[in-house]
Structure formats: structure tokens, C-alpha cells
Amino acid sequence: MLLAINSFNQYCFANLAHRSENYQCPACKKPVVLRQGQQNVAHFAHQVQTGCHAFTEGETIDHLLGKMALYQHFAKDYQVVVEPVLRQISQRPDLLVKRSQGKDLAIEYQCSPIGKKRLQERNQGLHSLGLEVMWVLGPDYYHRRLSGELTCRFLDDGRLFFYVPKQKRFETRFNFSKTDFHKLQYESRTGFGAAFLSAVKGKRPEKQFTLPSEINQIRLVGPTSDLAQHLLYQRTKLTLLMVQGRINLDLINYLYEQGHRLDQIPDWCLLGQAFGLAVPNWHFRLVLVLLLERVGLSHWISEKSLSARLRQYFYPSFQDQEKILQATYADLASSGVICLQDSKILVIKLLQFVAD
């Protein structure tokens, strides 16, 4: 920990502390010792491992350095409490940023892996006190290729925040997109900049992340830059998966019963780039095509019931399901497949499966 209480009952930063003084843990009030040296970042540690629940021992140097850097970053503009003791929930976030208006912001600088359940508990605890939470990820996360699921866990208004102490590097990643058979794409910006500060201020980001709304605006990734080639590549990859037996048999059988083949799905199914889906884009789009086929030409379906069927294909924690759904409907409407009217959807054209 970076802060302890001295014999005058004042908070004291480890880098300003003296070995000759006595310090105690702000949470359990038991004695702590100052650790400093060439290799160490100055910090306090419990004299005896007493099972102080409010504080995790064995913080890494990265964690201490990151917490300190974040503190210095925000303390310029805000009143920031380091390692606040939140007794009601036995939690101690790394920082608490006091806002003049609205909810205060707890900042967690996460360096080690954290399970889905534990993350949820930490978030719930902080929310129960009326706090907002922001996660800033450390070097291990920064240097790894993060999965879609992991990215979703920490996503904050469509952005991920990182701090790498060794490089003194703040980074924001945003505009995530995922093309099937390609790695996750995103844009990044050095520094936390305006987006981060606006999040700290409790405002929506100035720029919403973009969504693929039109087929001809598709962001082509990988070796090809040509749409026809891209389609061929995607279809070949999909066929390969099928041949390798790596696609759910129920889906293949269902298609077969409908007189379709998976390797012949409409081109539109192969053009998705939505991020936030727990299944591939082609799968999500194919389900939508089949649902519309079941509704039938010149028939209506309410947007609400269609969306309800599609929501299960997203990661549950993904905040922008509605935006993706709307962008997908808009895409279908601009291709003349559906017509949207008063929250109802009319099927005006069925997307064709390709011929042999």
C-alpha cells in the first residue's frame, strides 16, 4: 500500500515516510512497516500477515507505480483519495476521484488476472455505495492479445484504458471491430486525453465508437482490400471449418432441413464486423436471415421480438447491444431487405443463398 497512518493520525505517503516513525494500516489499524530500497517502490506492508481483508498484500511494483502515476495524473485536477477504506463493503479501490457534481469515481488499476465473478462482485460492491467504477489495465493486459470476452469485461463506454509503468504510457483503445477469421481490430490513442477526462467527469465520450452500417463502407482487414476477394476468403474459411467438423451439427442440420447449405449462405452474412458478439458475425447474421425467412415475404415482425431473439448472441456484459442491433437493421434496410416502420419490421426481400 502507498498510504499509512502516522503517530499523529495523519495519512502519509510511503515515499515521504521515515523508517524511524511508526505507521499503521488505515483499514485494520495494525502496525505496518516501510519498505524501500533500490529495487522497491516505497510502500507499506503489514508487520504480521494478520488477514487484513481490506488490503491485499504482495502488490507488485507495477501496481504500486501505476497507482502512484494515476494518482499524480488526477490529483492535478481533482481531489483524489488514495486507497480509500470502504468499510461497508470491505473493499479498498486504488483511487477515489471526488467529483464536484454527480457520483464519485472509483479507479481500479488492474495488473493481475481477475475472474468474471470476482470482477462482478467488486463492481457491485462499489455501485452499491453509489460510486462509478473505472478499470485501468496494467502491462500484462497491455502486452497480451485480449480476447473479445476479456475486452468486453473491462469495456467502458466502448473504450479500454491502459497504463504501462515502465514506459510511463497511458493508452486508450476504442472503435473495436471483429471480422470473422481475423483478429480483433481497434484504434488506439496515446494518453488518456479528452475521452478519459470526460469519463472521469462523468460525461459521455465525445466520439462514439463507429459501427459498420453499410456494406460498401466495410473496413476490410487482412491480406485483401477487394470486396469480392474478401468474400471469397471468408467463404473458403467457413467451408474449411465445416469440413473440419468444427461447426455445430444442429445448425448444419437445421439449414439442410430448410433446403440450404452452410457454405452457400448469403454474402451479407460474411460481411459482419460487429464486436460484442459471443458467436461469429456470420452466425449472428445467419440467424437473422433465417428468422426473417421464417417471418416470410411481405409479413411484419415487431422489432422488439426480433431483438429479443438476437440478444442471446451477445456477451451479456456488452453495453452496446442495442446499437449493434440498430446498425444491423439499418444495414438491411439500406440493402432493401427490410423496411422499418413504427418499431415494426416488414420483410420486403429475402436474401438469396448463393448457387453452386
Ligand SMILES: [Zn+2]
Ligand atoms: Zn490492514
